[in-house]
Amino acid sequence: MRSLSVKLSLAFLAVSLTGAMLVAVFAQLAAVTAFDSFVLEQAQSDFIAQAEAFFQLNGTWIGVWEAFRRPDQSPQPLPPGSGQQPALPPNLFVLVDRMGYVILPGGGFRIGDRVPPGALASGIKIEVEGEVVGTVITIEPRPERDPNEQRYVERTNQAVLLAALGGTAIALVLGILLARTLTKPIRELTTAIRDMAKGRLQQQVPIRTHDELGELAEAFNEMSADLARSDGLRRQMTADIAHDLRTPLTVITGYLESLRDGVLEPTPERIDAIYGESQHLFHLIQDLRTLSLADAGELPLQRQPILPSDLLQRVTTAYAHQAERQKVALRLTSEGDLPEIDIDQERVVQVLGNLISNALRHTPEGGQITVGAARDEDVMRLTVADTGEGMPSSVLPKVFDRFYRGEASRQRQDGETGLGLAIAKSIIEAHGGSITVDSEIGKGTTFTIILPAKI
Numbered sequence: 001m002r003s004l005s006v007k008l009s010l011a012f013l014a015v016s017l018t019g020a021m022l023v024a025v026f027a028q029l030a031a032v033t034a035f036d037s038f039v040l041e042q043a044q045s046d047f048i049a050q051a052e053a054f055f056q057l058n059g060t061w062i063g064v065w066e067a068f069r070r071p072d073q074s075p076q077p078l079p080p081g082s083g084q085q086p087a088l089p090p091n092l093f094v095l096v097d098r099m100g101y102v103i104l105p106g107g108g109f110r111i112g113d114r115v116p117p118g119a120l121a122s123g124i125k126i127e128v129e130g131e132v133v134g135t136v137i138t139i140e141p142r143p144e145r146d147p148n149e150q151r152y153v154e155r156t157n158q159a160v161l162l163a164a165l166g167g168t169a170i171a172l173v174l175g176i177l178l179a180r181t182l183t184k185p186i187r188e189l190t191t192a193i194r195d196m197a198k199g200r201l202q203q204q205v206p207i208r209t210h211d212e213l214g215e216l217a218e219a220f221n222e223m224s225a226d227l228a229r230s231d232g233l234r235r236q237m238t239a240d241i242a243h244d245l246r247t248p249l250t251v252i253t254g255y256l257e258s259l260r261d262g263v264l265e266p267t268p269e270r271i272d273a274i275y276g277e278s279q280h281l282f283h284l285i286q287d288l289r290t291l292s293l294a295d296a297g298e299l300p301l302q303r304q305p306i307l308p309s310d311l312l313q314r315v316t317t318a319y320a321h322q323a324e325r326q327k328v329a330l331r332l333t334s335e336g337d338l339p340e341i342d343i344d345q346e347r348v349v350q351v352l353g354n355l356i357s358n359a360l361r362h363t364p365e366g367g368q369i370t371v372g373a374a375r376d377e378d379v380m381r382l383t384v385a386d387t388g389e390g391m392p393s394s395v396l397p398k399v400f401d402r403f404y405r406g407e408a409s410r411q412r413q414d415g416e417t418g419l420g421l422a423i424a425k426s427i428i429e430a431h432g433g434s435i436t437v438d439s440e441i442g443k444g445t446t447f448t449i450i451l452p453a454k455i
Helices: 004-058 064-068 117-121 147-197 212-261 268-295 308-325 345-362 420-430
Strands: 093-097 102-104 124-128 131-138 303-306 329-334 341-344 368-376 379-386 434-440 444-452
Touching (some): 004 131, 004 147, 064 102, 268 420, 303 308, 308 329, 308 345, 308 379, 341 345, 345 368, 345 420, 345 444
Parallel strands (some): 329 368
Antiparallel strands (some): 303 341
């Protein structure tokens, strides 16, 4: 039995059948008990009324035996002490006179027996003109029902049984429909997962409810979209890596072939060109290795405490000459008395250097780049802000993607591999921090790095 729908249907059936049977049993017991009680109360009321009427008419209990005896009972009661007693009839009630002697037998009592005070107290008194003239004691347990009463009870039991079977049938139909409804999202998810296993990663299933199944479908849709996007990025990254490897290799191969065939002379300029392309290949491989280590959570960090102002001073000093040549103001702003941060200095310097280098490429002459540090509660906020050309909002979610370049062309600028911001994000996240970007066309771009402060 592998179908969840069948299992749920059988589970609903078992629960419904058990519930219906329990209800039927309790209903049958309650109905029979209530019917027996009603019949007994009615018979008791009639018997008392007849006994009162007999005493009012005769003024005595003499002759009550002949008046109330059943056809199958002895015609004459025998007096007490004669050594013989009539057969005890299956009467419902025992009638006792005012002195406590049985005058109409029943149960374990015979005519002339003295009823114990306890049993007498539990009986119902018969009063005539305000005087107690007798007591009626109900026999327990109740004798068997007569044929009419038995037929009524049987018809009641049949009705209860039919109601239970009908309820079970309805519950089974509803259970099957409910099971199919509950398992439909699971079947849709199964189909979508099988399609993903065949390589069709972009799968979306309808969200039919807002319960746990709806949350499962929503999570699956998010996972599918993320996988499809990651697969697209992987394909794009593979193409970008192939492109960035092919270009320098083509240059190097062309020069080497020409030098080997004697077409070109090995001049220092040509050797420098070959060396430059090989260096680009080396940096690309190093960047890819750094990203692979970060993805695997194995990026080594040599943490040391350092003041943020010292860290920023080191970076700005390194890029001060380049900024001066481009006639761009490079400024450092830092709050006083900042706590130390525990970081891998070389890697964070690499991140800040990448951000400043990008800012210098996109900030025109006369612009300004501001590198700052400020404390925000228990974190340190490092910023690199420029007054350059800025970026459109549609680009911002992609700037940390690997090999992403804002330009439509794939030309390399200044030996860049297109992995700088992706590496920066991986390094900062390895430190337990985060990096964000905010930009506006014509007003500039601000990168914000948040790192845990050392308290």
